[in-house]
Amino acid sequence: MRKLFSIMLITLVFSAAASAQQVEKLFDKYMEDERFNYIYKKGSDGSPLNGIGLEVLKPDIFKNKDKEKMLILNSSNESFQKSFLTEVDKALETDKFENTSYVRNGKNSRISEYVRKSSNTLEEVQLIKNSGGNIVLKWEIYTIKSK
């Protein structure tokens, strides 16, 4: 019984670690795909940055951008666009991102923003779908520091 419990505990830790980064896996999966453009930018150390999402933080806390990544889908294949959006939604749900805003401009344009916070990190994901058929997935990772 105890052996079983230990195995379950270890399995739980492994599965938690494995399922924690579905969004990252999505980037890894499509970064070299011909239908996508992938852009990575290393964050600048030690400089507090203002941006969308800062209002969710307390005023005595600021954030340093560690890195940001972007995937841009250029395919006009509607079924692939849909399946990619489903994958993104699933990954965000699995990684327990919270949907903080949703803006719809026109028939086919929308921007959704997602946030995930831990004790010392903040992750922001923006999903943009415009009427031209482009889908942009932007992921920013911040380190939260107290003043």
Next chain:
Amino acid sequence: MNDIDNLLGKYFNGASSAGEEKRLKNYFKGTGVLPEHEVYRPLFAVFNAEKQIKAPVITLPEKKTKMHPFSRRLIIWGAGSAAVALLAVTLSILRSSPTQHPEYVVIINGKTVVNRHKARKYAENMFGETEKIIESSYQPFREAANIKEGLNAGKILRETEQQIEQIKTNYKE
């Protein structure tokens, strides 16, 4: 003779005592065994021979000392904790390993932009464009927030109060 026959009868019926069996054995061991009793001699000879055979010394394997339930539990928990600790250390090493990431990585339609300058320019341009789209989309939110702030009754009252105070001060002067 009758005595021996009786003893044999009792022996085969399983009713003989240890003393009586001893007597029978001694009788058959001796030389005065009657011919009618000779048929039983091999039987008692076997018993005598059996008596001489020494049972081989069997050394029994040492009894396994049963592990104390506490130490067993300790081992299980120790192993479990060690596995979890190892996993945590491995993950932290993987996360904090100082792999030299370049400042910009740009892959366009599956092809990596090797030129650093071009990669940087493209990345900055795309991040800037995306930021503009996001900013413009959130513009109505900001405008709504400004309107809400402008319609703040408390703020209007405070400002009006300040204006009245200023008029009063000017009038006194």
